[in-house]
Amino acid sequence: MTTPLLQIEGVTKAYPGVIANNNVSLTIGRGEVHALLGENGAGKSTLVKMLFGLVTPDAGQMVLDDAPYTPASPEAAREAGVGMVFQHFSLFDALDVAENVALGMSDPPPRRDLAQRIREVSEDYGLPLDPAQIVGDLSAGERQRVEIVRCLLGKPRLLIMDEPTSVLTPQEVDLLFDTLRTLRGEGTSILYISHKLEEIRALCDHATILRHGEVVGQCVPAEESAGRLAELMVGRRLDPPTRPRSAPGAVALEIRDLSLPPPHAFGTALRQVSFSVTSGEVVGIGGVAGNGQDELLSALSGERLSAPGTVTLDGTDLSRKGPEPRRLAGLLAAPEERLGHAAAPDMSLSENTIVSAAGRQGLARRGLIDWGAAKDFAEGIIARFDVRTPGPGTTARALSGGNLQKYVIGREILQDPRVLVVNQPTWGVDAAAAATIRQALLDLAAKGAAVIVISQDLDELMEVSDRFAALTEGRLSPFRPTEGLTVSEIGLMLGGAHDMEAAHAH
Amino acid sequence: MIALEKRAQPSRVWAWATPLLAVILTLVAGGLMFAVLGKDPVAALRTIFYDPLFDAQFASYSRPQLLVKAAPLILIATGLALGFRAGIWNIGAEGQYIIGALCGAGAGLALYPSDSPLIFPMMVLAGALGGWLWAMIPAILKTRFHTNEILVSLLLVYVAENLLASMAVGTLRNPDGGGFPGSRNLSQWPAAANPELIPGTGAHWGVVAAIIAVIFAYILLQKHLLGFHIRLAGQSPRAARFAGVVPERLVIFCLGLSGALAGLAGIFEATGPAGQISIDFNVGYGFTAIIVAFLGRLHPIGIVLAGLLMALTYIGGELASFMLGIPIAAIQAFQGMLLFFLLAVDVLTNYRIRLGRREVRA
Numbered sequence: 001m002t003t004p005l006l007q008i009e010g011v012t013k014a015y016p017g018v019i020a021n022n023n024v025s026l027t028i029g030r031g032e033v034h035a036l037l038g039e040n041g042a043g044k045s046t047l048v049k050m051l052f053g054l055v056t057p058d059a060g061q062m063v064l065d066d067a068p069y070t071p072a073s074p075e076a077a078r079e080a081g082v083g084m085v086f087q088h089f090s091l092f093d094a095l096d097v098a099e100n101v102a103l104g105m106s107d108p109p110p111r112r113d114l115a116q117r118i119r120e121v122s123e124d125y126g127l128p129l130d131p132a133q134i135v136g137d138l139s140a141g142e143r144q145r146v147e148i149v150r151c152l153l154g155k156p157r158l159l160i161m162d163e164p165t166s167v168l169t170p171q172e173v174d175l176l177f178d179t180l181r182t183l184r185g186e187g188t189s190i191l192y193i194s195h196k197l198e199e200i201r202a203l204c205d206h207a208t209i210l211r212h213g214e215v216v217g218q219c220v221p222a223e224e225s226a227g228r229l230a231e232l233m234v235g236r237r238l239d240p241p242t243r244p245r246s247a248p249g250a251v252a253l254e255i256r257d258l259s260l261p262p263p264h265a266f267g268t269a270l271r272q273v274s275f276s277v278t279s280g281e282v283v284g285i286g287g288v289a290g291n292g293q294d295e296l297l298s299a300l301s302g303e304r305l306s307a308p309g310t311v312t313l314d315g316t317d318l319s320r321k322g323p324e325p326r327r328l329a330g331l332l333a334a335p336e337e338r339l340g341h342a343a344a345p346d347m348s349l350s351e352n353t354i355v356s357a358a359g360r361q362g363l364a365r366r367g368l369i370d371w372g373a374a375k376d377f378a379e380g381i382i383a384r385f386d387v388r389t390p391g392p393g394t395t396a397r398a399l400s401g402g403n404l405q406k407y408v409i410g411r412e413i414l415q416d417p418r419v420l421v422v423n424q425p426t427w428g429v430d431a432a433a434a435a436t437i438r439q440a441l442l443d444l445a446a447k448g449a450a451v452i453v454i455s456q457d458l459d460e461l462m463e464v465s466d467r468f469a470a471l472t473e474g475r476l477s478p479f480r481p482t483e484g485l486t487v488s489e490i491g492l493m494l495g496g497a498h499d500m501e502a503a504h505a506h
Numbered sequence: 507m508i509a510l511e512k513r514a515q516p517s518r519v520w521a522w523a524t525p526l527l528a529v530i531l532t533l534v535a536g537g538l539m540f541a542v543l544g545k546d547p548v549a550a551l552r553t554i555f556y557d558p559l560f561d562a563q564f565a566s567y568s569r570p571q572l573l574v575k576a577a578p579l580i581l582i583a584t585g586l587a588l589g590f591r592a593g594i595w596n597i598g599a600e601g602q603y604i605i606g607a608l609c610g611a612g613a614g615l616a617l618y619p620s621d622s623p624l625i626f627p628m629m630v631l632a633g634a635l636g637g638w639l640w641a642m643i644p645a646i647l648k649t650r651f652h653t654n655e656i657l658v659s660l661l662l663v664y665v666a667e668n669l670l671a672s673m674a675v676g677t678l679r680n681p682d683g684g685g686f687p688g689s690r691n692l693s694q695w696p697a698a699a700n701p702e703l704i705p706g707t708g709a710h711w712g713v714v715a716a717i718i719a720v721i722f723a724y725i726l727l728q729k730h731l732l733g734f735h736i737r738l739a740g741q742s743p744r745a746a747r748f749a750g751v752v753p754e755r756l757v758i759f760c761l762g763l764s765g766a767l768a769g770l771a772g773i774f775e776a777t778g779p780a781g782q783i784s785i786d787f788n789v790g791y792g793f794t795a796i797i798v799a800f801l802g803r804l805h806p807i808g809i810v811l812a813g814l815l816m817a818l819t820y821i822g823g824e825l826a827s828f829m830l831g832i833p834i835a836a837i838q839a840f841q842g843m844l845l846f847f848l849l850a851v852d853v854l855t856n857y858r859i860r861l862g863r864r865e866v867r868a
Binding site: 323345 | 515516729730731732734737738741742744745747748749750752
């Protein structure tokens with residue numbers, strides 16, 4: 001047996017008040033796809049940043065190809081043969097593919113050669129890409145290909161991928177996995193970071209599981225159940241959300257022929273969106289971000305007004321009413337962006353209750369804010385939704401993503417909405433918090449409210465929703481019952497093909 | 507290597523300690539500057555900060571001047587601060603101050619020489635209305651055509667200054683003034699005068715208005731939903747929209763209120779300390795109030811303290827240049843130091859200083 005490609009031994013990294021990595025060791029063999037598994041805050045990012053030269057470890061050592069590996073910068077890491085594809089792309093919309101690739105190279109070849117090499121790499125690895133296309137016109141999957149091609153041109157021996165599938169449709173995920181398997185076949189090692197257990201079981205040869213900055217397990221993912229992996233990751237059993245299925249009630253919210261122009265140059269127009277939700281029901285709206293999710297939420301929350309008759313709650317036309325009258329009528333919303341949209345970062349949790357609960361919870365009477373009541377309401381949210389924070393006087397930005405998300409969703413749920421719209425309710429949230437939030441949404445529906453969940457996370461939508469539709473380029477597909485829906489059918493709905501006939505031509 | 511690290515929460519201790527630290531740093535740096543200029547630093551600092559208030563010889567004149575100069579600064583800065591909190595930048599308070607004085611004085615002089623007790627209240631209302639109208643120009647242009655209120659309000663200052671000059675030598679000129687520019691003396695016309703209310707304090711109706719404005723602004727910002735929405739819109743515009751704030755209405759309200767308060771300051775000045783409308787009626791209160799607003803951290807109580815401090819450095823500075831022969835430029839540099847240190851040490855409220863190796867944080 002040959003020596004492994006990368007050995008990490010006893011690496012420790014501490015920040016003020018938190019040990020991000022404590023004595024972490026792992027080994028990646030040549031041509032191995034190694035999964036790094038853990039919740040948000042488990043220390044995955046810190047470990048990867050050390051590998052990519054962005055952070056220096058306090059203690060421990062790394063060995064790459066039998067030589068000590070201490071990259072001082074990403075450039076040094078790249079030279080040593082370590083490439084990384086980040087979760088958030090760093091591409092310029094206004095430039096074409098070749099120009100974007102050239103910008104990431106220290107010594108780019110002439111444009112014609114570069115275009116040729118991009119074409120070669122994209123053909124070799126099944127990453128269809130046109131070097132002359134403007135990046136602004138590309139889908140999220142295609143943008144990711146640009147990043148991958150950019151890495152592959154550097155001929156890495158180790159490729160790090162940070163949550164690569166979070167922006168992809170199921171079909172795009174399959175394509176990506178084919179590419180990664182080709183790379184593995186050529187002897188390239190891959191460090192694959194994710195919290196999607198099924199993907200890891202399908203793709204990865206080994207897995208290292210981190211919790212609270214420490215390695216809590218090593219395994220061959222295909223030999224473990226997803227449930228077992230989740231337990232290792234979270235440290236306790238996670239019960240899937242449950243609820244009694246109830247008979248459909250009366251129509252609560254009706255959306256009819258809702259069309260809106262894009263709010264800004266990079267926005268998406270809504271095109272004749274129509275659907276209705278009954279009380280006691282959870283409907284899921286899936287789709288890759290940037291296909292009108294934010295725009296749909298704004299149109300429902302009242303931040304943007306639409307033509308008369310397009311938004312009706314219990315028979316009352318709300319389309320021309322702003323957020324506050326809609327809240328008073330019972331239509332509440334929780335936007336995707338926690339900091340800066342759902343909550344003001346520099347305001348305390350008490351103050352942030354006023355953002356959406358001033359009228360409906362009676363926190364302000366004749367314009368005068370009752371700060372005592374606001375504090376009580378904030379404390380109620382903190383207690384009911386297990387928000388980890390020193391208290392209601394803490395500023396919103398001091399909370400972790402998961403805790404703030406619990407607060408933001410809790411703030412709306414505790415207002416007893418008739419209809420609740422949530423966008424990406426568990427994005428970037430650890431598994432335990434996500435489970436709490438999903439259960440809370442189901443409990444809300446069980447009490448007779450109608451819930452609309454807009455999400456990119458298909459597993460989440462399968463878990464909580466009764467009916468499912470896809471939002472693609474501002475158009476909403478017809479709803480289909482979630483039960484019995486297969487992943488490939490969903491993928492086709494997301495691809496914009498609304499029936500199977502069109503799919504066969506695909 | 508010295509590095510700044512953002513605090514998870516703004517430090518409450520530093521929020522209060524930084525003004526004190528800034529004053530100490532200014533005293534040290536300013537004293538050094540005066541020493542380099544060959545002046546006794548202790549005497550210079552004493553002349554600027556102590557003599558105007560407590561020296562037997564100067565206090566009788568200087569002490570009332572403190573309120574006379576601070577009142578318009580505080581009145582205008584309070585209005586500006588509300589807008590600044592919301593991210594609405596009225597830079598043209600100087601123009602609104604002039605137009606307020608012109609409208610108020612014009613409304614009064616139209617009825618000269620009536621002795622009705624309603625004259626003065628009517629002039630005050632007309633002054634507020636004039637400032638409000640002048641501020642409505644950038645407000646409506648912004649909400650309708652998305653113009654930049656900073657530019658429009660600033661440029662309107664120059665329009666207002668020319669209107670003032672034209673009025674002082676034309677429409678509002680004193681018919682009994684022997685052809686000299688400038689209006690009738692309003693402070694000597696009992697129905698229009700804005701006298702010193704308590705002798706020896708300098709307190710006129712403008713001081714009363716400033717106190718009321720500060721209390722009103724304090725309650726608005728701390729207790730009222732509108733004040734909350736103002737703060738919210740300034741910190742996170744998207745969250746404000748989500749809360750149901752209509753940005754256009756906030757622009758109209760904030761510009762209108764700051765314009766009205768500037769107009770009030772203008773008419774109180776014209777009927778009181780200045781006494782008349784003259785070509786050089788405006789002395790920069792509208793611009794200095796911007797500094798006062800930031801110096802007071804856009805907080806009503808802070809603005810009171812900042813307004814008093816600014817007024818004191820003006821009065822004391824004049825005294826020091828007069829008594830000790832310190833150049834006016836050095837006095838201005840000293841005032842600049844105070845501002846510089848106040849704003850510079852402010853960074854400690856939101857950041858902590860770390861000594862050691864720099865690195866990229868997770």
